[in-house]
Amino acid sequence: MTADEFQSWLQFFAIYPFDDLSRYHRPAALVSASMSGGSDAFAERLSILSPDPATSDLSDVDQSILKAVGG
Numbered sequence: 001m002t003a004d005e006f007q008s009w010l011q012f013f014a015i016y017p018f019d020d021l022s023r024y025h026r027p028a029a030l031v032s033a034s035m036s037g038g039s040d041a042f043a044e045r046l047s048i049l050s051p052d053p054a055t056s057d058l059s060d061v062d063q064s065i066l067k068a069v070g071g
Contacts, residue, residue: 022049 016022026049 030049
């Protein structure tokens, strides 16, 4: 494996972690939230399972501001 490929894998797993929170707890929370009758759209709920790489380095506050202004 080249150094560039290794760095790309590090970046991939930073965006899409392979840990218990991402593999078990987030999907369980998604199912639980959908059963409670929330009004969020399905695609928005799924976004917690697969973040957008372009905005993954932004904090939750930054992302909410972008969402508020339509970005």
